[in-house]
Amino acid sequence: QVQLVESGGGLVQAGGSLRLSCAASGGIVEISTMGWYRQAPGKQRELVAQITRTVGAHYADSVKGRFTISRDNPRNTVYLQMNSLEPEDTGVYYCNAKQFGGVYVYWGQGTQVTVSS
Secondary structure, eight states: OEEEEEEOOEEEETTOOEEEEEEEEESOTTEEEEEEEEEOTTSOOEEEEEEETTTEEEEOGGGTTTEEEEEETTTTEEEEEEOSOOGGGOEEEEEEEEEGGGTEEEEOOOEEEEEEO
8 A cells, every 4th residue: 555645735826836745655666657636626637747767757738848747766756846837727736656557546635736816
């Protein structure tokens, strides 16, 4: 069983920056992909960015050029640097990890990001 603990959310003005962190612990072998999803009020959860050991980083079109995902493998931690934040980026951000090629999928508890205009 893998546990994911997120941190770094908060309230920021439009144009500002935040950095989210997600630390994995527990049975962390063969975690191929780590990423971030978000869910805005009244909307479905959507992929923001993910990173794999072999393919690298993938971003949603809406965040390309503004967000950067990175992974510290020795610390089993994934980061999301969010710059030039927009009110549309507001939502609960969830860390996600896929183990054994997606056989097992884990979620963090979520961290709120609010961008004011």
